[in-house]
Amino acid sequence: MRVLFLASEVDGLIKTGGLADVAKVLPIELQKRDIDVSVMLPCYPQVKALVVPGEAPIELTMHLGSQHYIYRIYKISGQEVPVYAIDYEPYFNRDRPYDDGNHGYADNGERFAFFTLAALQACQMLNLKPNIVHSNDWHTALAPFFIKTVLADNSFFAETRSVLSIHNGAYQGSYDLNSIPFAHTFSQYTEEGMYDSYNMFNFLKCGVLYADAINAVSKSYAEELTTPLGGHYMSHIFQRRKDALVGILNGCDYGEWDTENDPHLIANYSATDLSGKAKCKQDLQQQLNLPEDPNLPLFAMVSRFTDQKGFSLLVPALADFLASSDAQVAIVGSGETAICDALTALAKRYPNRFGLFIGYSDALSHQAQAGADYFLMPSIFEPCGLTQMFSLAYGSLPVAREVGGLKDTVIGYNGNNLESANGITFLNPEPDALYYTMRAATDLYNESPEIYLQIQQRAMATRFLWEKSSAEYIDMYNDVLTHSH
CATH class of the missing domain: 3.40.50.2000 (Glycogen Phosphorylase B;)
Structure with a gap:
């Protein structure tokens, strides 16, 4: 043929x-x-x-x-x-x-x-x-x-x-x-x-x-x-x-996205030895001027700043989340001026909670994947999405909307499906739905570390070849x- x-x-x-x-x-x-x-x-x-x-x-x-x-x-x-x-x-x-x-x-x-x-x-x-x-x-x-x-x-x-x-x-x-x-x-x-x-x-x-x-x-x-x-x-x-x-x-090209051999990471790691991931989290906190606290859940995002990627949900949800939750957020990307301005204003208001890098850096996109505990993908639509495949492989649980390729690759934990879950999901394209999902993810990280670890292990074993x-x-x-x- x-x-x-x-x-x-x-x-x-x-x-x-x-x-x-x-x-x-x-x-x-x-x-x-x-x-x-x-x-x-x-x-x-x-x-x-x-x-x-x-x-x-x-x-x-x-x-x-x-x-x-x-x-x-x-x-x-x-x-x-x-x-x-x-x-x-x-x-x-x-x-x-x-x-x-x-x-x-x-x-x-x-x-x-x-x-x-x-x-x-x-x-x-x-x-x-x-x-x-x-x-x-x-x-x-x-x-x-x-x-x-x-x-x-x-x-x-x-x-x-x-x-x-x-x-x-x-x-x-x-x-x-x-x-x-x-x-x-x-x-x-x-x-x-x-x-x-x-x-x-x-x-x-x-x-x-x-x-x-x-x-x-x-x-x-x-x-x-x-x-x-x-x-x-x-x-x-x-x-x-x-x-x-x-x-x-x-x-997904797992040759380029491999936690055990990624040259961009300060420390490599695997599903059986996550000690390097803790160092990657510390490195990401340092790079984005966030307090180096290993106990706070860190939500990251690497994205073009466009409506498609869900910023109409994220910006209002973040304003409430940063004001009320004990967690950190790191966002890397560039795009529409209005989104850049809104995120910059939030970063100024919550400098210890929210680290923002406006621009594109291949190294930092790998470091954000490795350093995060959760990875945000609240897309309005997502034909396939590769970023959630990377975050699964890197043990950074996707917090994703159930749409398009995200729905086909991320199985959200609902309290009853521990044997199959590999992330956290929500359905409604509303800021409140994202806010409450981020709050639930924070609670899971803080209160049920053994369940978080089980989901993380499954995420790292997920492959799309x-x-x-x-x-x-x-x-x-x-x-x-x-x-x-």
């Missing part, structure tokens, strides 16, 4: 989020299972720096109506699977892949529609005849549409089927067709359901309508996408394609090749 994997980012080359992790690890796991897989991504400057030295690129011309685009294909060196970068400098020679730091690029629709068409042309030039074209999120969601419309008469793709993975359905890629200079080459095939409003063409809707199979990155998120509450205003489209929609939970996930992807590919027309 030959798979062409299309992604807008790949970890190790360029990364802004969880999509990059999947785009790196999943193709490697597929290759281990004898799938002939190639990856294509745009040739951003960071990627171009890693092309195979001395290897001349392949130059191609794409004719789209009266438009002519001359672009190059580079092979990237040092990769475990073949990775190709599509280089068209007017679109991709920019410091950041999607935005200028504040606003998305106005021509993003044009850029990624071009990338998708160019990737499909490039695989013909490279003679990579795919059984499956696997697209990811809105950036490459037009591939299923192009294969079935613009390229319908192209014999190269006669046996090709398409899969679309949804890593975050809130980002859909909605652009005025007039902003895409070559839109006339495909607009004749569009239909009403692909538009948000007049001429505002939605890439993700288009991909969902045309893909032979659609997968979300957890089973619960796949179910939520079909509901008005969880469907990001697209539930009617997901309902239409419900029979083609599955959920496959992401795996890419071997299992990749086998499910191959089952989906086989199903598509067997049943779709």
Whole structure:
């Protein structure tokens, strides 16, 4: 089986989020299972720096109506699977892949529609005849549409089927067709359901309508996408394609997240010897200027500061929790100004209770995972989530809302399920629900240390392996090749 994997980012080359992790690890796991897989991504400057030295690129011309685009294909060196970068400098020679730091690029629709068409042309030039074209999120969601419309008469793709993975359905890629200079080459095939409003063409809707199979990155998120509450205003489209929609939970890279070998930690530890974790807690308290008290429960969080991550619940809950509870909180992250300001005000009011680091530090994100007793994930929605997988492995019990991938990975202790619990959960997206859950977690830590330890041991034994996930992807590919027309 030959798979062409299309992604807008790949970890190790360029990364802004969880999509990059999947785009790196999943193709490697597929290759281990004898799938002939190639990856294509745009040739951003960071990627171009890693092309195979001395290897001349392949130059191609794409004719789209009266438009002519001359672009190059580079092979990237040092990769475990073949990775190709599509280089068209007017679109991709920019410091950041999607935005200028504040606003998305106005021509993003044009850029990624071009990338998708160019990737499909490039695989013909490279003679990579795919059984499956696997697209990811809105950036490459037009591939299923192009294969079935613009390229319908192209014999190269006669046996090709398409899969679309949804890593975050809130980002859909909605652009005025007039902003895409070559839109006339495909607009004749569009239909009403692909538009948000007049001429505002939605890439993700288009991909969902045309893909032979659609997968979300957890089973619960796949179910939520079909509901008005969880469907990001697209539930009617997901309902239409419900029979083609599955959920496959992401795996976790335990090579990078390993308490026994993590180079970022002041002391390593394991489930059978937690003494190093106590030192990590002391180190985190030091770094965030909190009193070094081993007896206070420490709640940590590492996150982008966005509404999705539950800050509308957390900020009011924290104000009450810090005022009334004997515990500490440590938060690391950056994002929306209003959230930064609200957290900064709380940190000033409770300097001995609340340590805040605004910014991103890979080392500190590992140290926060290791130093915490509890890890906060009160997300409004969470397609899969990797952070809770890390916190489970690090013995920092997730305090998570029962939604999406969190619901599929964290089993909340309810007093009666000690044999299966690996964290603390709550359901209602309300500040009070989070506040009372944090209070209950504090009581558990202080009053029932033996129960806390039992849950912690189970958390550290919990594993979500890419071997299992990749086998499910191959089952989906086989199903598509067997049943779709």
